[in-house]
Amino acid sequence: MKRNIRLRRLTGGTALVGTMLMGTAAIAQTTPAAPAPSDQREAAPAAEQENAATDDIVVTAQFRGQRVQDTPIAITAVTGDALEARAQTSITDIGNFAPNVNIQPAYSSFGSAINAFIRGVGQNDSNFALEPGVGLYIDDIYYGATFGAVFDLSDLERVEVLRGPQGTLAGKNSLGGAVKLYSQKPDGSGDAYAEATFGSYRRIDLRAGFDLKLADDLFMRVSGVSKHRKGFVDRLDYGCVNPGQGIAASPRDGTGCKIGTEGDQDLSAVRVALRYAPVGPLEVNLVGDYVDDTSSSVAAKLLYAGNPNIRSYVPGSPAGGVPFDSRFITGAKSYTIYNTYSNGGNYTTVFGTPYQVLPGSFAAEPRNDVRSWGLAGTIDYDLGSGLRLKSITGYRKADGYSTTDLDGSPLDLGLNAGSFGYDQFTQELRLSARIGDLADITLGGFYYDSSSYIRQRVEFPTVLLDFLTDDPISSTSKSVFGHAEFHLGPDLNVIGGLRYTNDRKTYEFSRRNADGSAISGVPLTTNFTVAGLNGLSSTFSGDRVDYRIGLNYRFSNALMTYAQVSTGFKGGGVNPRPYNAAQAQSFGPETLTTYEVGFKSDFLNRRARLNGAVFLNKYNDIQLSLLACPDSPCALPANAGDADVFGFELEGNLQPVDGLTFSGTVGYLDFDYTRINPATGISKDAVAPFVSRWTSSASVEYAHDLGSGRITPAWTGLITRAFSSMPTMALAATCRDAACSTRGSCTKPRIAYGRSRQA
Template sequence: MRGFVAGSRDYNGRTGRGAAAFNGLHPSKWLGGLSALALAAAWAVPAAAQNQDQNPPEDKGEEASPPTDGKGLSEIVVTAQFREVDLQNTPMSITAVNSEQIEQRSITNVVDVAQAAPNVTMTEGGNGFGKTNQAFIRGIGQLDFSFAFEPKVGFYIDDVYYATTFGSVFELLDIDRVEIERGPQGTLNGRNSVGGAIRIFNKKPTGDGSGYVEANYGSYNHYQVKGMFDVPVVGDTVALRLGASYNSRDGWVDLLNFACANPSVAGTLPKVGLDNAGGTGGSRKGCKVGTLGGGDVFTSRGQLRIRGANWDNNIAVDFTRDRSEAPAVTLLPGTLGVSFSDDTLLPDGSGPARPPNTPNGLGVFIGGAWGQYYGLASPLVTGASPATLQNPLSPEAAALLAALNPQDPYVSYAIFGNPGGPSPLQQFMNPNLSTVRSWGVSNNFELDINDSLQLSSITAYRHYTGEFGQSDFALPVREAYNEVAHDQFSQELRLNGTAIDGRLHWTVGGFYLDTSNDNSGRVQTAGFSIFAGPGGTIPFILDMYVDDKSGVKNLSGFVHGDFALNDIFSVEGGLRYTHEKKTYSYFRQDVGQPPSLEGAAPDKTIEQWNPRVSVNAKVSPDVLLYAAFSTGFTAGGNDPRPFFPGDVNLTFGPEKAKAYELGFKSLMLDNRVRFNAAGFWTDYKSIQTFLSANTTGCVPGTQPEGRPPCTIFYYGNGGDATIKGFEAELEARPVPEWLFTAAVGYTDFQYKTLAPGVNPTGDLNSTTLDSPQTQTPKWKITAGTQYDIDLGNSGRLVPHIDATYQSKVYYTTSLINPIPIQPGYTIVNARITWYSPEQTWQVAAYATNLLDKLYYTGITDVRNGFGYAFGQVGRPREFGVSLKRTF
């Protein structure tokens, strides 16, 4: 019988699995020589994920700092193979990050966990993407929030699959560990993931009466209060664990009203958001109307654990209310941040494709009715047809151009809506917010049928809604507002067993997922130019309502096993069959007009087989060598952004990955050093990306009769690539008090073929065979160290410092555009923690981005289309203090 024993691995290392289905929630259909090279590289650039010390302290419901009496490193238990296995015996590349590491690195949400893992990046989506986790592993990931696309990196919370990229910026509350699994996960985990999986495991109830309360305060008025308690309900049979957190901070970008800050060039632009609508000087707060990047998040989780003689059941309920501000997006400083001219290059990159005086969207906006309504100085030659830019600009136009960019990466003039406009129909507000309201319930049930057979059931339902906007600029040239809603039901069953005297471990099971999605909102792009041929530009005014509905039904079955041939060699293999159907229906309505596009698109159905196999050699008790082959895919779908009725027939097919990995895992020097390394080569086919027709034509079948313009871009399969690289992780405890960790990752992405629609004109400013993969640095190196100082009767002091370096990141595939590139940079964090002698009190002071590095987590250059370039600026240096009481 499993008891609630404090500190036992049964409750802190075990993964809760499943439960009988909740009645009434949803009806489910069911389907009953590299090692030597890596070692040399690792000693040159050591690497690793940190983990808690051996001989952990008595469990008080949460991780305490490691004691100083242990001599080596602790065992790390992961569940990547459907059962609990030591990380060192798992033939795949995994980083495990526990709660103490997360605390020492001052991490509050899952995005920042990427600091600890090689070849992994996570960023929160910028303007127009909301609370989307843009996760990439080994160069494969998904940027877009649209429900038309599937996550290429899978997220799981207690083995429950999270089916969308939106809403996956999870706050980390009372967790046990995070496992980051690199490479295709086509046979393992709940649903196939082509890039990898990030699995979050919460601490389970123990019924030991433990708990804690913690308060933090820091820069930008950041404060967080959180707590947990774990109590017995019925003896050692039923236990309850409750946790909650409230996390609030101001944004690090000041939002100013442009008309207030620049009255001489603002025309009739309103002083929206000010305490008064007065003249120069604005309100009592000057011209500041708010901030960008601020957060306001409440999250809670409750778990009821019931156990019997041979079964264990965990019921979990969670709720999150996130009322954050829009992302910290600002115009890029410098002369290229805002432009009235089009900079489109010729295919050879030698010069502009159009005359330098060709106006872009900003010029079109100000020179047309919109600019006249706002009383702004036009940069266009009066009466010229086609529209021609003044050369040189008039003093008034030049002054306006100079004023539009505040030249400060921590200041924005974003207008958030169109408060004026040629007609009342064109006026709307686009709130400064990025919200999620989410709740879910899950039931993880585990039954020991006998000593060699175990049944697991994982049942879950989740619902969320969210709203977010897009506003980058002082003028309403491009505004968008989105509301999203999502429901999902999932059920997974597994039957685990052992046979042949424990040499064979096997799993058979099935997975079912049913989702329902709604994406509604309004998009207004008040004039941008499209190069549609030698004749020049076409002003394309877009102002429409959107209401798209979609869904996914996934039914899959899988089998997995690992077999020990002898004391040294073993083999592991798995196979998954997937049947998936996707539906999508569109609604488009130009403001003030009847619906222009309404109806269902063709359904997309895919059937896929995905195998995995590895050959492993345990050459000594502390050294494992392995060679693995794994596969994965991302389902196809429907183009999510059509303009005309013919566009609904535009679909894209699945993309697929085959990965080959050679790895090495070892423990050395009397369990004081853990060193793991792997090299990989991935064949990445039918990559899903944007395609376009050539500049003199349209996508076939999309042009409305007698009405230009036509659709010139859509989503499709763009070609093939190979991805190769390596990663190495090192963790060392030379003496019991000193812990050192480091990691290095290298990813080389190379296109091999491109579909004709990727770059029909051979433009070097577009994707070519030499283009980089976006969001993916070639190099990522992390290092951290901490030392446990014994203060005798005064307790203990633990200073910690860590640094993460990543090389240059491209945010577009262009090799000749210098704007959307983030040069390599290093982020340094530090923390010092005092523990009372009884370890019941804990006081810490911390700093993040200690060197105050200016960096961007995303850069977008839309000067040709809209007239400006902007980026999402990373968090500046912050300081804070923390007080924690454990009981």
């Protein structure tokens, strides 16, 4: 049996990672190893090449096993070993090695979720009323929410990042692209491994796994991970740090002015996989996993506070007391914030009016946790005569709790806390046929059904709102699809794909007072009341046809080129945050048509590789939030814009000598709005959220053979990841430039709230 031990130490900043694999010689096996996974058995290089130094990764982006270099798609594929060598352990690290890809943890008001964008297309709001713009897949099972999607990358066989609309391939909501995670399959090898990582802020990560042969043709693999880290942003007591400023310090017992932290991580997960793979036409894979994440709120920092008309409540003073201004912004390079996650005895007036909120008792813990589990079953069957049938069945459930102190200060301007729940069932069937040397064809169907809920207490004293929500959301999607690749010659292929999709989503509204009683109205304005929402529901339904037409030609063993036109869409939904009943309405899907040309090349006896693509996106009916509605404020999602997005991507690696590998990527995006609704507060020259004009990364690895193992020092870094638009939270206004909101840019914000990241 071979035992692998991996030791790693990380500190802040760029890390030098050493991975050591040590073990005894493998014991000879009396029975043959498990056959290769069925989805990779067909894969073979287009032509045999000697002196191959660059590894070939087999991907299944077109429903069958192909080398990356033979796949006419802008795709980045990374093996699990490469992820380990680079210390990339979370789905949020994927943007570090794929051009024009940005995946970040979402702000805590959206629960334990991610913001995923590819080529400027994605979704920055994890509310279940909305749809993601980047498809996430685990072993080909679609995950239909960004909540609960902070997946760990441990024990993976590979990651595939597909850029551009995957409307006929990956399917549902893969408008900007798709991220596909493929787990290691059991093979009965008897391998085992253990890994420890430690670093700043008391970080300790543990990973372990083993592979067993249970019986002839039956194999099991078990893996687990544990991550722990103290928070790296300190929450400070403003009154303690700034005595005599009108806000009293909280009682302390010799603990100084620190009242807590943000950015703490506490996660444990386990995964069990069973594989039945007899010699013959059948292969069955069953996988179950469980994740328990009890981390704190996502680390954040107040960036802007400049509205003196918002003031803390002072008894006997109708004009209010301490204004909300720059006094609550801590040093630019300090990892500190003054939020309290409590009304804390400070209450506000309504934008300078004499309305005042009576003292309450709403306080919450700075939590951002989620518990999830999933089951998946995949059946592959070779029907003979070039026919293969594949069934992919999955169920996943996630429940969590999060809190958000929206103002980032000791004032009580906005506090949300509540629980989120999501479960889904998916079923996909594929029938693939190989017609000699003429064509490869896949026909299939896909079904998706989900139910979810949002239960929160929402407090905005500045507009006299303090209410409970208990909103169930249901969603279904059905589609049929076909994909064909016609081989017109040994080096020339024509590709066509078509998919029909029918979506339906229903959102039900519940609004009650904080004590559970019925809401009778809000005194501020007759058009600004949530009272009429209780019991209402709204539904979006619609269908869509997407297509893909492509041509690829291999000039030689070293160069393949392709050109294609492809489409995709992000489904419509329902406004989850209406200010009154008239705003409880649906909106339509946004669509994308991409014109793309690209190349895949190997040279220097395949010690060097360079892949590239140039594209133009026609991005229509973009879902943006309207900030002004007739006679009322609003945050109403609408199909309010169009844009043209031009860009290119380059990916390359070089292996000058055995073991030494240099890798790098470059991405460019030029995002230009061509139509915009003025009610969004966005101008045509505004920079779209989560878009960087330039992105680039680089890495160096050296694998040295030790005889019984190897050592692999590696360096990986982002040379450029300068976002022109950083995600923030804004209350009652949006913003622009350095502190822009996730919904666009217009006037300066009253509150801007940005994420902090560990150095």
